[in-house]
Amino acid sequence: MQYKLMLCVLLCAVFSGDGQAEMPAAAATCGACHNAAVAAATGAPQLNGQHEFYLQKQLQQWQSGTRGQHPDDSRGQQMAAIARALSADDISTLARYFSQLPVAAVTETNTDAALLDKGRRIYIGNCGACHGDKAQGNEALNAPALSMLTKDYLALQLSHFNSGVRGTAKSDRPGRQMALISRSLSAADMQAVAAYLGAGMP
Missing domain, CATH: 1.10.760.10 (Cytochrome c-like domain)
Known part of the structure; x- marks a missing residue:
């Protein structure tokens, strides 16, 4: 888990500069894994365009331990660790910021x-x-x-x-x-x- 956290921090320098104005400082770490350009590769969901209420609630649930505590949920445990470092203002700001970003089209294809x-x-x-x-x-x-x-x-x-x-x-x-x-x-x-x-x- 520590390796994944370090990787996200290192990648933020590459993927946080996506042309969006006034990106909150806390969004850089999020964008390293959740940026639409890399989300499929990291296994993280795209956050762009997701409802603000839902993003805020999920961060609150990770922070409180309502989500991300099961031993079989390694990604949830990682998110819980990140969420615990956020303030209430951080959570509100991040939820609003990502909800306002344009959604990147899903490019997966299936011919079945x-x-x-x-x-x-x-x-x-x-x-x-x-x-x-x-x-x-x-x-x-x-x-x-x-x-x-x-x-x-x-x-x-x-x-x-x-x-x-x-x-x-x-x-x-x-x-x-x-x-x-x-x-x-x-x-x-x-x-x-x-x-x-x-x-x-x-």
Whole structure:
């Protein structure tokens, strides 16, 4: 974990200069892993254009220990360590900053028409009511946007909800709802919906 933290800090000098004005100082470390240009390679979700309410809540949950404490969630543990170093003002500023950045288009491709159609049907039946017909998210329902996330990240989070790595805290009602929904899906179902979203919902 220390190696990953050091790598993120070292990379920030390369990837934080993305042309955005008035980038908060604390965003440099975040951008090293979450910058849209490198997110797929680092395994981190793209933050650009994600809802401010959701970014703020997740940072607060990592900081409080509501998320990122499970021994099988190494990335969550890394985020928890980073979040504990942030002030309340840092969290608000970072959430606002990343929510206002333009979303970089997901460039993943998948030519398996049957898999994508299966994912589409699962999304419509299980996910769309909260996350939106275009996976744009819905603040009123505490649902984040999914449209900018990669297939691998989506599949991992669905697996974490399914197995109890995420979404078990009593104070995390949306997380517990996601855990319940994910447990109705098979491993193949989760891969299909992740592929559908990761391919840009063709």
